[in-house]
Amino acid sequence: MSARSKVLDLLRGPVVSRIRFTFPFWAGNVTIAPASFHRVAQAIERGEVRLNFTTAFPPGVGGQYTSGTPNVLSVAPLIGRTEEGLLLHECTHAVFDLTKTQVTDNEDEAAAYVVDALYFRMTGLRRPCWNNEPHATAGAVADALLREYQAGNVRVPALDPTAWTNLRSAVMLNPQYIWGTAGIPGVLLGSSTGHDG
Secondary structure, eight states: OOHHHHHHHHHTSTTGGGOOEEEEETTEEEEEOHHHHHHHHHHHHHTSEEEEEOOOOOTTOOEEEEOSSSEEEEEOOOOSHHHHHHHHHHHHHHHHHHTTOOOOHHHHHHHHHHHHHHHHHHTTOOGGGSOSTTHHHHHHHHHHHHHHHHHTSOSSOBOOHHHHHHHHHHHHHOHHHHTTTTSSSOOOSSOOOOOOO
């Protein structure tokens, strides 16, 4: 199976089909759901998002999504659950860009951490493999969502407001984002680089 096919299968696969949550932003609520990732798969198939498989990332960086013409999704080859989760993290950035959802950079990054933490938890990846910050704080958000999924009271649960605030703070205070070493000029609480599709 080609690397591209693995990405498309993951985006349309059974684990990703269980990821769903909402969170508040200035214009209302944002929903992340299976259709979000299906949209990224379609954009890859149409050539609106180009895949770049590489291992040449700065320290502490596992992938990168770059908006442009075309948009570029740079990720490590999918050799295990860690790389798959990090791919979904970057695909979350693509979701906001492709849908032109004007969340802040901080909300964008925090939501991506929720997605990868959910994937890691749902696939049984042991916490020591992904327990550095802000992954650890995102893990608490994912745990709360998984309890909501099990309760079954709401089809698409909202993120716990306190846990969401804690995660956004963990992202904002992470040196990688403060100093922009991830290619992002600091993920400040209210800043936005824009999402232009």
